[in-house]
Amino acid sequence: MKRLPLLSTTFLVVCLFSFRIDCAHASDGFDEQFAEANQLFENDNLSAAMANYEDLFQTGAVADELFFNLGVTAEKLDRPGEAALWFARTEVLTPRHPEALQSLKFLENEYGFLHFEQKGAASALSDVPKVWLWWGVHISIWALILTVALIVISRRRGRRRPGPVAVAVLSLLVLLAAGTCLYLLRGVPAAESLARVTATEVEALTTPEPEGKLVTALPPGSEVEILQDYVSWVYVEIPSGVRGWVEKESITPLLW
Amino acid sequence: MPPKHFHLRLLSLDGRPWAVALCLLFWLSSVCIAQTSTRPEMSVEMTTNTPRIALGESGSLNLICRNFELRSSPQINVDGLQIMQRGKSSQITIRNGERSRQVTYTYVVVGEQVGRFTIEPLRFSTGSGESLASGSVTFEVYQPDGSQTEIANEKPYFATLELAETKLYVNQVIPATLSFFVRGGGGARFTKVNFTNDALAVRSRDQFANTQTIIDGIPFSKTQASYRFFAMKPGEFDVQADIAAQVQAMNNRFGGGSGFFFNRLEEKTLRSIPVKIEVLPLPPGAPESFTNSVGEFQMLTQVAQKSGLQVGDPLQLEFIVSGVGNMQIMGAPKLSGERSDGWKVYEPSREYDPSRSSDGLNPGVVRFQQVIIPQRAHTKLPSFQLSYFNPKTERYETLESEALTVSIAEDPQKTDSQSAAASQSREISTLSAEAAEPSPKAELPEPQFSDVLYIKRTRPHWLSSAAPTFADSWSAMMRFHIIAIGLCLAIILALGFLRIHRARKLASEGPCESWSDVSRFLQGSKEKDLSNMLRQLYQKLCELQDSKPKGFEKEAEREIFTKVQAAAFTSTSSNVEKLSLVTALKQDISALSRKGS
Numbered sequence: 145m146k147r148l149p150l151l152s153t154t155f156l157v158v159c160l161f162s163f164r165i166d167c168a169h170a171s172d173g174f175d176e177q178f179a180e181a182n183q184l185f186e187n188d189n190l191s192a193a194m195a196n197y198e199d200l201f202q203t204g205a206v207a208d209e210l211f212f213n214l215g216v217t218a219e220k221l222d223r224p225g226e227a228a229l230w231f232a233r234t235e236v237l238t239p240r241h242p243e244a245l246q247s248l249k250f251l252e253n254e255y256g257f258l259h260f261e262q263k264g265a266a267s268a269l270s271d272v273p274k275v276w277l278w279w280g281v282h283i284s285i286w287a288l289i290l291t292v293a294l295i296v297i298s299r300r301r302g303r304r305r306p307g308p309v310a311v312a313v314l315s316l317l318v319l320l321a322a323g324t325c326l327y328l329l330r331g332v333p334a335a336e337s338l339a340r341v342t343a344t345e346v347e348a349l350t351t352p353e354p355e356g357k358l359v360t361a362l363p364p365g366s367e368v369e370i371l372q373d374y375v376s377w378v379y380v381e382i383p384s385g386v387r388g389w390v391e392k393e394s395i396t397p398l399l400w
Numbered sequence: 401m402p403p404k405h406f407h408l409r410l411l412s413l414d415g416r417p418w419a420v421a422l423c424l425l426f427w428l429s430s431v432c433i434a435q436t437s438t439r440p441e442m443s444v445e446m447t448t449n450t451p452r453i454a455l456g457e458s459g460s461l462n463l464i465c466r467n468f469e470l471r472s473s474p475q476i477n478v479d480g481l482q483i484m485q486r487g488k489s490s491q492i493t494i495r496n497g498e499r500s501r502q503v504t505y506t507y508v509v510v511g512e513q514v515g516r517f518t519i520e521p522l523r524f525s526t527g528s529g530e531s532l533a534s535g536s537v538t539f540e541v542y543q544p545d546g547s548q549t550e551i552a553n554e555k556p557y558f559a560t561l562e563l564a565e566t567k568l569y570v571n572q573v574i575p576a577t578l579s580f581f582v583r584g585g586g587g588a589r590f591t592k593v594n595f596t597n598d599a600l601a602v603r604s605r606d607q608f609a610n611t612q613t614i615i616d617g618i619p620f621s622k623t624q625a626s627y628r629f630f631a632m633k634p635g636e637f638d639v640q641a642d643i644a645a646q647v648q649a650m651n652n653r654f655g656g657g658s659g660f661f662f663n664r665l666e667e668k669t670l671r672s673i674p675v676k677i678e679v680l681p682l683p684p685g686a687p688e689s690f691t692n693s694v695g696e697f698q699m700l701t702q703v704a705q706k707s708g709l710q711v712g713d714p715l716q717l718e719f720i721v722s723g724v725g726n727m728q729i730m731g732a733p734k735l736s737g738e739r740s741d742g743w744k745v746y747e748p749s750r751e752y753d754p755s756r757s758s759d760g761l762n763p764g765v766v767r768f769q770q771v772i773i774p775q776r777a778h779t780k781l782p783s784f785q786l787s788y789f790n791p792k793t794e795r796y797e798t799l800e801s802e803a804l805t806v807s808i809a810e811d812p813q814k815t816d817s818q819s820a821a822a823s824q825s826r827e828i829s830t831l832s833a834e835a836a837e838p839s840p841k842a843e844l845p846e847p848q849f850s851d852v853l854y855i856k857r858t859r860p861h862w863l864s865s866a867a868p869t870f871a872d873s874w875s876a877m878m879r880f881h882i883i884a885i886g887l888c889l890a891i892i893l894a895l896g897f898l899r900i901h902r903a904r905k906l907a908s909e910g911p912c913e914s915w916s917d918v919s920r921f922l923q924g925s926k927e928k929d930l931s932n933m934l935r936q937l938y939q940k941l942c943e944l945q946d947s948k949p950k951g952f953e954k955e956a957e958r959e960i961f962t963k964v965q966a967a968a969f970t971s972t973s974s975n976v977e978k979l980s981l982v983t984a985l986k987q988d989i990s991a992l993s994r995k996g997s
Contacts, residue, residue: 174862207860207861209860216855246852278874279877282881
C-alpha cells in the first residue's frame with residue numbers, strides 16, 4: 145500500500161502513452177521532392193513548383209513548411225483563395241505560425257477577405273486548441289478519482305498523507321480552469337466546420353440555386369463556417385454575422 | 401385633452417387669424433419641401449435575357465420604367481426582328497421610407513433573319529417635361545445547326561451550347577447561350593452548370609428563359625441560360641458544359657390533359673454537345689498602357705473640383721469606360737512617366753458591377769476612381785491613357801483622357817512656412833548644442849505587409865498525413881478512458897488476489913494466536929479435502945489453546961474444540977456431514993473472531 149502514489153502516477157502515464165498521439169511519418173523521398181520543388185520556385189517555374197508541392201501533399205506528406213510554401217506559391221500564381229487556405233492550414237499544424245500569420249495579414253490587406261474575429265476572453269483563448277482543454281478535463285478527472293481513492297484508503301488505515309490532497313486540489317483547479325475555458329470558447333467555430341473561399345467572384349445567395357438573391361460577395365480567402373450540405377451547395381455562416389448559400393466547389397474545407 | 405372647440409376657436413376670425421395663416425403657410429411649405437426632397441429619380445432601361453436567338457425562335461425584351469409610367473406600351477420595329485407586346489407588370493418598393501415604382505413592359509422578339517440587329521435607344525418625355533432615353537440592345541439571330549435535329553430524334557433530353565464566335569482572341573468576351581431541351585416536357589431548371597475547360601473564365605448572367613419549340617416535328621421545351629466567357633490562353637479547345645437540372649417529368653395519372661398536379665421533378669445530369677473554338681494569342685507590341693482588355697471602348701473623364709485648388713489638395717478623377725468587350729480584367733488608365741511630373745498619383749480604385757458589364761454583344765460600363773495630388777501649380781490635368789486590343793481592327797488602340805483645364809495655385813501658407821523654416825534652421829544652426837531643445841520622440845515605424853514572405857527551405861518535420869480532427873482526439877480520449885477503466889479493474893483484481901494469497905499463506909504457515917487467525921485460515925482453506933482440512937484446523941486450535949495461558953475458558957470455545965477433535969479423528973462420518981460441520985464451524989469461529997476483535 146505504500147506504493148499506491150507511485151502506482152497512480154504510473155497508471156496515468158501508461159494511459160497517456162498507451163496510444164499514439166502524434167507520429168512522425170516515414171519521409172522517404174519527401175525531402176528530395178521538397179528540395180526539387182523549392183528549386184523550381186527559385187527558378188521562377190511557379191506552376192511546376194506548385195505541381196510538385198501538391199504532388200507531395202497528395203502522396204501523404206504533411207508539414208508546416210510544405211503548407212507554407214504551397215501558400216506562397218499559390219499567391220505568386222495569383223490564386224489568393226488557395227494561398228489563404230494553405231496559410232490557414234499551416235496555422236492548424238503550428239498555431240501562431242509567425243510567417244503564416246504575416247502572410248495572411250498581407251492577403252487580408254490586399255484582398256479584404258472576411259474572417260472570424262473573437263472578442264473578449266474568447267479572443268485571448270482562441271489560440272489555445274480546444275483539444276488540449278478537453279485533454280485537461282479528462283486527465284484531471286482521472287487524477288481526481290485516483291487521489292480521492294488514495295485519500296479514502298489512507299484515512300481508513302489511520303494515515304494522513306498531504307501529497308494526495310495537494311494533487312487532488314491541483315486536479316480540481318485544472319478541471320475548473322479547463323471547463324471555464326471551454327465554456328468561454330463555446331461560440332468559436334470548430335476547425336472541422338471551417339472552410340476558405342478558394343474561387344474568385346464567389347457570392348453567397350439566399351437560396352441554393354444560381355438565381356438566388358445576393359446576400360454578400362465573398363472575396364477569395366474568406367473564412368466561412370459550414371452549417372449544412374445540400375447537393376452541390378453548402379449553407380454557410382459568414383464572418384459578418386450573416387448566412388447564405390454558396391456553391392460547394394467554390395470553398396475548400398480547412399482540414400484536409 | 402384639448403377642448404373640442406379648440407380648432408374652431410383657432411380658425412375663427414376673432415381668435416388669432418395670423419396664427420391660422422402661419423400654420424397654413426408652414427404646412428404648405430413643408431409639403432412642398434417633402435415633395436421636392438422625396439421625389440424619386442426617374443429612369444428607363446431596356447434589357448434582354450436572350451441576346452442570341454436562333455432563326456425563327458423567340459427571345460424576350462424588357463423595357464423597365466422607374467418611377468414613371470407610359471400611357472401605353474411603345475411599338476418597337478426593327479427590320480429582321482418581329483417584336484410583339486406581351487404584357488406589363490409593376491412593382492412597388494419602399495426602402496428606408498422611400499417609395500419607388502418600377503413598371504416593366506415585356507416584349508417577345510422573334511428572329512426573322514440571320515444577323516445582328518440593334519434596337520436604338522427609346523426616348524420618352526415624362527409628365528414634368530423631362531426627357532429620358534433608354535440604352536440600346538442588340539440581338540444576334542443565328543442559323544441553328546443540324547445536330548439538334550439528329551439528337552432530337554434519339555434522346556428525350558439534350559443540351560446545346562451556342563457561341564457567338566468560334567474564333568476569338570485571348571481575353572475577348574463572347575456571349576454564349578446554353579439551351580436544355582426536354583421532349584414534350586414541362587420545362588427544366590438548372591441546379592448546376594460547370595464548364596469543363598479550365599482555360600475559360602465563365603460568368604453566368606443569372607438570367608433564364610423558358611420557351612417552347614418544335615424540332616423536326618417534335619415539341620420540346622427549351623430552357624436557356626446566358627453566359628459570357630473569355631479564354632485565358634491561346635489554343636484550340638472543346639467547350640462544353642456539365643449540367644445538372646431539375647426536369648419536370650410528365651407523369652399524368654389520368655393519361656391525358658395537362659396533368660398539372662401530378663408532374664414531378666427529376667434530377668438529370670448531362671453534358672452539352674461540344675463546340676470547338678480557336679483562341680488566338682494577342683499580337684506583340686502592346687503599348688505600355690495596355691491593361692489586358694480586348695474589345696472596343698470609349699472613355700469619359702470627370703473631376704470633382706476644377707478651381708480654387710492649391711498645391712497639396714487631393715483631386716478625385718473619375719474615368720467612366722464604356723463599350724463592348726472584356727471589362728472584368730480591365731485595369732485603370734495609366735499616367736506615363738513624363739506626364740506624371742508634378743503629380744503624386746495614388747493607387748486607383750475600381751467600381752465594377754458584373755451585372756452592368758458587357759457580354760461581348762451589348763455595351764457595359766466600368767468606373768475608375770483616381771486620386772492625384774498636385775505637387776506644384778498646374779493649369780491642366782494630366783492625360784491618362786488606356787490601351788486595349790480591338791479584335792475588329794486587330795490592332796491595339798489607345799484612349800486618352802481629356803486634359804481638363806484646372807486652376808491649381810501654390811499654397812501661400814506653405815510657401816511662407818517653408819521660407820520661415822529655412823531661415824529658422826539657419827538661426828538654429830548658430831546656437832550651441834546645449835541650448836537646443838530636446839527633439840520630439842521619434843514615431844515607431846508601422847509594419848508594411850507588402851507581400852507574402854519567401855518560401856521555407858529548411859528540412860520539414862513530416863507528420864501524419866491525417867488532419868488533426870477533433871473526432872480523432874475525441875476517440876483518443878475515449879480510448880484513454882477505456883484503458884484507464886481497464887487498468888483500474890486490473891489493479892482491483894490484483895489487490896484482491898494478493899489478499900487471498902496472503903490469507904492462504906498465513907493459513908498454511910503462520911502461527912495461530914487468535915480466533916481471527918483461525919477464521920482467516922478457514923476462509924483461505926480449500927474445501928476439496930475436508931478430512932485434511934479438519935486435521936489442520938485441529939492443529940490450529942491446539943496452537944491457539946497453547947498460546948493462551950489458561951487454555952479455552954469459554955464454553956463456546958471448548959465446544960468448538962471438542963467438535964473439531966471428534967470430526968478430525970473420526971473416519972466414519974460422510975463428506976456431507978463434514979461439510980455441514982465445517983459450515984457451522986465457520987459461522988461459530990467468525991462470531992468468536994468478531995467478539996475477540
